[in-house]
Amino acid sequence: xxxxxxxxxxxxxxxxxxxxxxxxxxxxxxxxxxxxxxxxxxxxxxxxxxxxxxxxxxxxxxxxxxxxxxxxxxxxxxxxxxxxxxxxxxxxxxxxxxxxxxxxxxxxxxxxxxxxxxxxxxxxxxxxxxxxxxxxxxxxxxxxxxxxxxxxxxxxxxxxxxxxxxxxxxxxxxxxxxxxxxxxxxxxxxxxxxxxxxxxxxxxxxxxxxxxxxxxxxxxxxxxxxxxxxxxxxxxxxxxxxxxxxxxxxxxxxxxxxxxxxxxxxxxxxxxxxxxxxxxxxxxxxxxxxxxxxxxxxxxxxxxxxxxxxxxxxxxxxxxxxxxxxxxxxxxxxxxxxxxxxxxxxxxxxxxxxxxxxxxxxxxxxxxxxxxxxxxxxxxxxxxxxxxxxxxxxxxxxxxxxxxxxxxxxxxxxxxxxxxxxxxxxxxxxxxxxxxxxxxxxxxxxxxxxxxxxxxxxxxxxxxxxxxxxxxxxxxxxxxxxxxxxxxxxxxxx
Amino acid sequence: xxxxxxxxxxxxxxxxxxxxxxxxxxxxxxxxxxxxxxxxxxxxxxxxxxxxxxxxxxxxxxxxxxxxxxxxxxxxxxxxxxxxxxxxxxxxxxxxxxxxxxxxxxxxxxxxxxxxxxxxxxxxxxxxxxxxxxxxxxxxxxxxxxxxxxxxxxxxxxxxxxxxxxxxxxxxxxxxxxxxxxxxxxxxxxxxxxxxxxxxxxxxxxxxxxxxxxxxxxxxxxxxxxxxxxxxxxxxxxxxxxxxxxxxxxxxxxxxxxxxxxxxxxxxxxxxxxxxxxxxxxxxxxxxxxxxxxxxxxxxxxxxxxxxxxxxxxxxxxxxxxxxxxxxxxxxxxxxxxxxxxxxxxxxxxxxxxxxxxxxxxxxxxxxxxxxxxxxxxxxxxxxxxxxxxxxxxxxxxxxxxxxxxxxxxxxxxxxxxxxxxxxxxxxxxxxxxxxxxxxxxxxxxxxxxxxxxxxxxxxxxxxxxxxxxxxxxxxxxxxxxxxxxxxxxxxxx
Numbered sequence: 009x010x011x012x013x014x015x016x017x018x019x020x021x022x023x024x025x026x027x028x029x030x031x032x033x034x035x036x037x038x039x040x041x042x043x044x045x046x047x048x049x050x051x052x053x054x055x056x057x058x059x060x061x062x063x064x065x066x067x068x069x070x071x072x073x074x075x076x077x078x079x080x081x082x083x084x085x086x087x088x089x090x091x092x093x094x095x096x097x098x099x100x101x102x103x104x105x106x107x108x109x110x111x112x113x114x115x116x117x118x119x120x121x122x123x124x125x126x127x128x129x130x131x132x133x134x135x136x137x138x139x140x141x142x143x144x145x146x147x148x149x150x151x152x153x154x155x156x157x158x159x160x161x162x163x164x165x166x167x168x169x170x171x172x173x174x175x176x177x178x179x180x181x182x183x184x185x186x187x188x189x190x191x192x193x194x195x196x197x198x199x200x201x202x203x204x205x206x207x208x209x210x211x212x213x214x215x216x217x218x219x220x221x222x223x224x225x226x227x228x229x230x231x232x233x234x235x236x237x238x239x240x241x242x243x244x245x246x247x248x249x250x251x252x253x254x255x256x257x258x259x260x261x262x263x264x265x266x267x268x269x270x271x272x273x274x275x276x277x278x279x280x281x282x283x284x285x286x287x288x289x290x291x292x293x294x295x296x297x298x299x300x301x302x303x304x305x306x307x308x309x310x311x312x313x314x315x316x317x318x319x320x321x322x323x324x325x326x327x328x329x330x331x332x333x334x335x336x337x338x339x340x341x342x343x344x345x346x347x348x349x350x351x352x353x354x355x356x357x358x359x360x361x362x363x364x365x366x367x368x369x370x371x372x373x374x375x376x377x378x379x380x381x382x383x384x385x386x387x388x389x390x391x392x393x394x395x396x397x398x399x400x401x402x403x404x405x406x407x408x409x410x411x412x413x414x415x416x417x418x419x420x421x422x423x424x425x426x427x428x429x430x431x432x433x434x435x436x437x438x439x440x441x442x443x444x445x446x447x448x449x450x451x452x453x454x455x456x457x458x459x460x461x462x463x464x465x466x467x468x469x470x471x472x473x474x475x476x477x478x479x480x481x482x483x484x485x486x487x488x489x490x491x492x493x494x495x496x497x498x499x500x501x502x
Numbered sequence: 503x504x505x506x507x508x509x510x511x512x513x514x515x516x517x518x519x520x521x522x523x524x525x526x527x528x529x530x531x532x533x534x535x536x537x538x539x540x541x542x543x544x545x546x547x548x549x550x551x552x553x554x555x556x557x558x559x560x561x562x563x564x565x566x567x568x569x570x571x572x573x574x575x576x577x578x579x580x581x582x583x584x585x586x587x588x589x590x591x592x593x594x595x596x597x598x599x600x601x602x603x604x605x606x607x608x609x610x611x612x613x614x615x616x617x618x619x620x621x622x623x624x625x626x627x628x629x630x631x632x633x634x635x636x637x638x639x640x641x642x643x644x645x646x647x648x649x650x651x652x653x654x655x656x657x658x659x660x661x662x663x664x665x666x667x668x669x670x671x672x673x674x675x676x677x678x679x680x681x682x683x684x685x686x687x688x689x690x691x692x693x694x695x696x697x698x699x700x701x702x703x704x705x706x707x708x709x710x711x712x713x714x715x716x717x718x719x720x721x722x723x724x725x726x727x728x729x730x731x732x733x734x735x736x737x738x739x740x741x742x743x744x745x746x747x748x749x750x751x752x753x754x755x756x757x758x759x760x761x762x763x764x765x766x767x768x769x770x771x772x773x774x775x776x777x778x779x780x781x782x783x784x785x786x787x788x789x790x791x792x793x794x795x796x797x798x799x800x801x802x803x804x805x806x807x808x809x810x811x812x813x814x815x816x817x818x819x820x821x822x823x824x825x826x827x828x829x830x831x832x833x834x835x836x837x838x839x840x841x842x843x844x845x846x847x848x849x850x851x852x853x854x855x856x857x858x859x860x861x862x863x864x865x866x867x868x869x870x871x872x873x874x875x876x877x878x879x880x881x882x883x884x885x886x887x888x889x890x891x892x893x894x895x896x897x898x899x900x901x902x903x904x905x906x907x908x909x910x911x912x913x914x915x916x917x918x919x920x921x922x923x924x925x926x927x928x929x930x931x932x933x934x935x936x937x938x939x940x941x942x943x944x945x946x947x948x949x950x951x952x953x954x955x956x957x958x959x960x961x962x963x964x965x966x967x968x969x970x971x972x973x974x975x976x977x978x979x980x981x982x983x984x985x986x987x988x989x990x991x992x993x994x995x996x
Contacts, residue, residue: 017541017545018545018549021541021542021544021545021546022545022546022549024538024542025519025520025523025542025545025546026519028522028523028526028542029519029522032522032526036530036724037740038720038721038722038723038724038739038740039721039722040719040721040722040723040737040738040739040740041722041736041737041739041740042739043737043739044518044736044737044738044739044740044777044778045736045737045740047511047515047778048515048518048519048522048737050515051511051512051515051516051519052515052516052519055512055516055549055553059549225534226532227532227533227534228532228533228534228535229532229534230530230532242535242538243534243535243537243538243539243542244534244538245532245534245535245536245537245538246531246532246534246535246538246539283538284538284541
C-alpha cells in the first residue's frame with residue numbers, strides 16, 4: 009500500500025506541477041512563452057503518464073484492488089480511484105492518445121479561426137476527426153452498457169448514461185414549460201438593468217471582499233484575471249481563482265468570482281489527510297459545479313445577499329445609487345432567451361446544456377452527422393429556447409469543448425445545478441440560520457455544513473453516493489425544478 | 503545523437519518546469535502553498551535526475567563523447583556538456599546528494615534565525631555539517647588538480663582554481679590600494695545624495711522604461727517584485743525579472759532592474775537553434791554576471807545614461823528637480839567602506855568577494871576552522887575595506903550562499919566584473935557609437951554586439967574561450983582595474 013501511495017503521490021505531484029504551468033500560461037506567461045510551454049507541458053504529462061502506467065504500478069493495483077471493494081476508508085477509495093484510472097489509461101493505445109492530442113491541438117486553433125469567421129464548414133473536418141477518434145477511444149475503453157458511458161466516466165465516474173438520461177428527462181419535462189411561461193412574462197415584468205461604466209479596480213475590490221466573506225482564505229489562495237475564468241487547486245494551501253472584468257458588466261466579474269470561489273472553497277477544505285494524494289480535490293465535475301453554482305446562484309443571486317451588499321455596491325459604484333437591494337436582486341436574475349450558454353441566466357441554463365448533451369448522443373449513435381450539426385442545433389434551440397442562432401459563431405461554434413475533446417463533459421454542468429439545489433435544501437434544513445448569516449455577510453454557517461458533508465471527502469465518493477450521504481436521499485432533478493419554479497414564479501408573477 | 507538529444511530535451515523541460523515553480527514560489531504563491539510546493543519540486547527534481555542518470559543516457563554519452571572532443575559545433579558542445587554533467591551527477595552517491603539537500607534545507611532555516619539574532623554560534627553546527635558534506639562531495643567528484651576545482655566547476659566549468667587564483671591576485675594587487683586612495687577622499691568629494699520618498703509605482707514605471715530601452719522584449723518577458731531580485735529564463739521567449747522597491751532608495755530598484763534585465767537579455771538572445779536544449783541560456787555564472795554588471799554599471803552608472811534619463815527621473819520624482827545629470831551620475835557612484843556586499847558600490851564590490859573566496863579556500867585547506875570564521879572575517883574586512891563588522895549579522899552571517907551549499911560560487915561575481923570590463927572595451931572598439939546611443943536611450947547598438955559575440959552562443963563555451971572569441975585576447979583583470987581607476991580617479995580627484 010505504501011509503495012502504491014508513494015507512486016500515486018509522485019504522479020499527482022507532476023500533475024500539479026502541470027496545473028501550475030497551465031495556470032501560469034493563462035494568467036502570467038508572456039505570449040512569447042507559448043511554444044516552449046507547450047513542449048514543457050507535453051514532457052511533464054508524458055512523464056507522469058509513463059510513471060503511472062509502468063507495469064509495477066499495475067501490479068500493485070491488482071494486488072490491492074480485491075480488498076478495496078466496497079470499503080469507504082481512504083486507502084480503499086484511493087485504490088479504487090487508481091484502478092479506474094489505470095484501466096482507462098492502459099486500455100488506450102499510445103498511438104490513439106497521441107492522435108487525440110494532435111487532433112485537439114489543431115482543432116482548437118481551427119475552432120478559434122472558424123468562430124471568428126463564423127464558418128462551421130471550416131471547422132467541420134477537424135470535428136469529424138475528433139468524433140472519429142473519440143469513437144475509437146470509447147471502443148477501446150470497452151464493456152460499458154452504453155458507449156457514451158466511456159466518455160462520461162472521464163468527468164463523472166460512477167454515474168451511468170442511463171442515470172443521466174433519467175435526470176435529464178425529468179429536468180426537460182419540468183424546465184421547458186417553466187421557461188416558456190417565464191419568457192412570456194419578461195416584457196411585462198419589472199426588471200431593472202445596470203447601465204454605464206463600472207471601474208475595474210472597484211469591481212476587483214468587491215470580488216475580493218465577497219470571496220473573503222464566503223470564507224475563501226487568501227493566505228491559501230489568489231484571485232487574478234484571465235480571458236476565461238477558472239479555478240485551479242494546486243494544493244489545499246494554494247488555490248487560484250481567476251475572473252474577467254468588463255467595465256459595462258459588473259455582475260459578470262462578481263458572479264464569475266463567486267462561481268470560481270465556490271470551486272476554490274471545495275479545494276481548500278478537503279480533509280488534510282488526503283492532501284497531495286489523488287483523493288484531494290472535488291468528487292466529480294458535477295459535484296464541483298454544484299459548489300460553484302450554489303455560491304453564485306443560491307447565495308449570490310438571493311435577496312439576502314443584496315440586502316448585505318447593496319450598500320457596499322453603491323459605495324463602490326455611486327452611479328448605481330438609485331438601485332435598492334430589491335432592484336439589484338431583480339437585475340441579477342433577469343431571464344432572457346439568449347443564444348450563448350456562458351452568458352445564460354440561471355433559469356434557461358439547463359436547456360443550453362440539454363441541447364449539447366442530446367447532440368453528443370445523436371452524434372455517437374449516428375442519428376446526426378457532424379455536417380448536420382448547425383441545422384440540428386438550430387432546431388433544438390428553437391424548440392427549447394425559442395431562438396435560432398443567426399450564425400454559426402452564436403450557435404454550434406460558441407463552445408471550445410468539442411474542439412478540446414471534452415465530449416461527455418456538458419451534462420455535468422446541469423447535474424451540478426441539480427445537486428446544488430438538493431444540497432442547499434439539506435443545508436438549510438440542518439442549519440436554519442444560513443439565510444440570516446448571508447444577510448450579515450457571513451458565509452461560514454453554509455461553508456461549515458458544506459465542509460462537513462461535501463468538501464472534506466475529496467474525491468472519495470461519486471455524485472450519487474455523496475448526495476445520499478449528505479442529504480439522506482437519492483439525487484433527483486425535483487429540488488432544482490422546485491427551486492426554479494418558486495424563485496422565478498415569484499419574480500415573474502406566474 | 504537524436505536519442506541523446508531527445509533525452510536531454512526532456513530532462514531540460516522538467517528542469518524548466520521546476521524553474522517556473524520556483525519563480526512562482528518567490529513571486530506569486532500564497533504562503534499556504536509552501537509545504538506542497540516543496541514536495542512538488544522535490545518530485546520534479548528527483549524525476550529529472552533519475553531520467554538523466556538512467557544507464558541508457560550514460561551509454562549514449564559514452565558512445566558519442568570521443569567524436570565530440572575539440573569540435574565547436576552545437577552537437578559536440580551538447581555532448582561535452584552532457585558528459586560533464588553526467589560525470590558530476592553519477593559520481594555523487596545518492597545518499598550524499600540527499601544528505602546535502604536535507605542539510606542545506608535545515609541550514610537555510612537556521613541561518614535565517616541566526617542572522618535575525620546575529621548569533622553565529624547558533625549557525626555554526628549547521629555550517630560545519632555543510633562544509634563536511636561539501637568536502638565529501640569534492641572527494642567523490644575526484645581527480646582535480648585542486649579540490650576547490652570540484653566546487654568551482656558547478657558554477658564556472660572549464661575554469662580552474664589556479665586560473666581564478668591568478669585573476670584574483672591581479673585584482674587584489676590593484677584594487678586594495680585604489681580603494682584605500684578613494685576612501686581617503688570620500689569626505690572631501692562632492693557626492694550628492696538623494697533624500698525623501700520615491701513612490702513605488704513611479705519607480706516601477708522607470709524600471710520598465712529603462713529595461714525596454716536596453717532592448718528587453720516584454721512580449722517575451724515580465725518584471726515582477728520579490729524579496730530578493732533574480733532573473734529566471736524559462737525559455738528564450740519567456741524570461742522573468744524581479745526587483746524590489748524601497749520608497750527611500752530609488753537607485754536600488756532601478757539598478758536591480760537593470761542588473762536583472764542584463765541577465766534577461768542574455769537569456770532572450772540565445773541562438774534559436776539551441777532553444778530547449780541544455781545549451782540554451784548563459785555560458786557560465788561569471789559570463790552571466792558580466793552581462794548584468796555591464797548594464798548596471800558601465801551603462802547605468804554612466805554620464806551618458808543620466809544625460810538621457812535625468813529628465814524622466816525628475817518628471818517622475820519632482821522632489822529630485824534640483825539634481826542635474828551630473829549630480830545623479832555622482833550620486834549613483836558614491837563609494838563607501840560598507841559592510842554588506844549586496845549594498846556595496848562598484849569599486850569596493852570585488853573586495854567583498856575576495857574575502858569570501860579566500861575564506862572558502864582556507865576552510866577547505868583547514869587553515870581556518872568554521873568556528874574561527876567571525877574572527878577571520880573581521881581581520882580580512884579590516885585589512886581590505888578598513889571596517890570591522892560590529893556583529894555577525896553584518897559580517898559572516900550576511901549571505902545565504904553557504905547555508906544553501908553554494909560554495910565555489912562567490913568568485914564568479916568578481917570574475918564577471920572583470921569580464922564585463924573586457925567585453926565593454928571590445929564592444930566600444932567595434933561599435934564606437936555605443937556611448938552616443940546610450941545618451942539617446944538606445945541600447946540596441948550595444949545589445950547587437952553582445953548578441954553576436956556573447957548571447958547567441960548560449961552555453962557552448964567556457965568563460966575563457968568566450969572572451970578569447972569576443973575580444974581576441976586572454977581574460978585578465980587589467981581592463982577592469984583600468985576602468986575603475988579611470989572612473990573613480992576622476993570622480994574622487996586622485
